Amino acid sequence: MSIVVRTLSDRVFEVVREQILKGRLRNGEPIRQDALATELGISKIPLREALARLEQEGLLINHPNRGYYVQAMSREQVDEIYALRLSIEPQAAAYASSVATDDDRAIAMRAFTALDTAAHSNLADVAVRNREFHIALVEPGRRPLTTQLVERLEVLAERYVIAHLEPAGRDARAHIEHQALFNAWLERDKRKVEKLLKEHIQGTLKDLRAQLKDPD
Amino acid sequence: MSIVVRTLSDRVFEVVREQILKGRLRNGEPIRQDALATELGISKIPLREALARLEQEGLLINHPNRGYYVQAMSREQVDEIYALRLSIEPQAAAYASSVATDDDRAIAMRAFTALDTAAHSNLADVAVRNREFHIALVEPGRRPLTTQLVERLEVLAERYVIAHLEPAGRDARAHIEHQALFNAWLERDKRKVEKLLKEHIQGTLKDLRAQLKDPD
DNA sequence: ATATGGAATACCGTAGACGATCATACCCGA
DNA sequence: TCGGGTATGATCGTCTACGGTATTCCATAT
Numbered sequence A, B: 001m002s003i004v005v006r007t008l009s010d011r012v013f014e015v016v017r018e019q020i021l022k023g024r025l026r027n028g029e030p031i032r033q034d035a036l037a038t039e040l041g042i043s044k045i046p047l048r049e050a051l052a053r054l055e056q057e058g059l060l061i062n063h064p065n066r067g068y069y070v071q072a073m074s075r076e077q078v079d080e081i082y083a084l085r086l087s088i089e090p091q092a093a094a095y096a097s098s099v100a101t102d103d104d105r106a107i108a109m110r111a112f113t114a115l116d117t118a119a120h121s122n123l124a125d126v127a128v129r130n131r132e133f134h135i136a137l138v139e140p141g142r143r144p145l146t147t148q149l150v151e152r153l154e155v156l157a158e159r160y161v162i163a164h165l166e167p168a169g170r171d172a173r174a175h176i177e178h179q180a181l182f183n184a185w186l187e188r189d190k191r192k193v194e195k196l197l198k199e200h201i202q203g204t205l206k207d208l209r210a211q212l213k214d215p216d
Numbered sequence C: 001a002t003a004t005g006g007a008a009t010a011c012c013g014t015a016g017a018c019g020a021t022c023a024t025a026c027c028c029g030a
Numbered sequence D: 001t002c003g004g005g006t007a008t009g010a011t012c013g014t015c016t017a018c019g020g021t022a023t024t025c026c027a028t029a030t
Helices: A008-021 A033-040 A044-057 A075-099 A102-120 A123-141 A144-164 A170-186 A190-213 B008-021 B033-040 B044-057 B075-099 B102-120 B123-141 B144-164 B170-186 B190-213
Strands: A060-063 A067-070 B060-063 B067-070
Touching (some): A008 A033, A008 A123, A008 A144, A033 A044, A044 A060, A044 A144, A044 B044, A075 A123, A075 A144, A075 A190, A075 B075, A075 B144, A102 A123, A123 A144, A144 B075, A144 B144, A170 A190, B008 B033, B008 B044, B008 B123, B044 B067, B044 B144, B075 B123, B102 B170, B123 B144, B170 B190
Antiparallel strands (some): A060 A067, B060 B067
16 A cells, blocks of 8 residues: 655655754755765755755745755744644644544544654654644545645744744643644544634744744 | 746746646646657756656656656545635735735736736636736735745646636626626725635636536 | 566666856956 | 956756666466
8 A cells, every 4th residue: 555665856855854944954055966965875866856846845945057045934934834824724624633534543643642752852853743743633634735735834834943942831832732632633523623723823823923023 | 126047947847837737738647758858859857857846736746667647637626726725815815905016906907907808718828817817916915835825726726627617608707706806906905805706716616516517 | 367577668866068157256447 | 445347166957878677568378
């Protein structure tokens, strides 16, 4: 059933994406193709394919004849990302909760506990688990575009969370919110899922905005 | 101001996209890379980059070691695309109407009249104008992700419209709807824009569904 | 009818070359 | 001293050529 066959370009896409998320490739910095290719031990075709796709995702931007740059972060983009998430994700998760199979629910459960046990690792790892948990709530809807879109927005949001949310009491609050959200999801309480997820997203946005005001 | 510098890969992306939309590359058909490259008079590097991006857009799907295929159309995908459009586009256009500059409004006006005068060309051309008009209503919001997303959904929807809506009285009705929608937009009547656009999208979806029931 | 094997096809990735373009440093003249 | 033009170097975008490998398909044999 599962397809383990993957092209090099596919894997490079993920590798570079995570490097961007974790800040290894920084904000407005240019991507030196030859250097990165040799570093990854690959040739330029798969690398350029991956970069092209990352541009399509909004993580990179290409200036013709000058190369790819890591897309700069901005307060406005935070607002935009979260506005889109609010428009899409609560509805999608609510719907998915109502049609999830037992398998789906088991997968979501694993994602939840994985997030739970990772809670005290470093922030970047938690962020990945967090992403996987949110996706697991949407995936059972079997709406590929929606799921892909949620993942994409989650990825874009992650950059900001990792960069700015050195969390004080956030950990604990997020955990409680996730718990309540997941319970509602398991109970297929669509209205409650929608409400809780909306509040959860808004809560994160609020934290982010507060952090963004301070330093800069 | 405007950047006329574009890479080959960029232009190929659009060319191939339009070929898919116009049905020149058909439904589940494989993309023969060498053949298409020589036909376009280019080498495989820019072509493969374009294909990778088209996969990210949801128009193609890649099977490792077997190549790219045109993504199959389905009733479920129609529902999904239009559900997403309804979640995003009305809000986005309403907001954009309230912040549009005079330049934006002039551009939108041109898009509207272009759609108007093209109304009796072939369906594919009308569809492109239609896309450009819808984008022009959203673009002034200066929210790049949102605009890109609206464009993407519009493109995905277009395939179905071109393939299935050999329009009976649709032309006339769409024109009236566009006219009313555009008037509200120019008047910056956010609530009305949102309402009319929502109805317009729902109307198109209804027509599409009806067409999809018949033949298959 | 099924399985085996092999040939044909196309994809995937590598390597190297080359012109075009951009950024920078330098130089020269006012 | 400063501005503008020019040389230089780095990097990108694209091309060509090549080989390995996965998939498909068909013929043959059991």
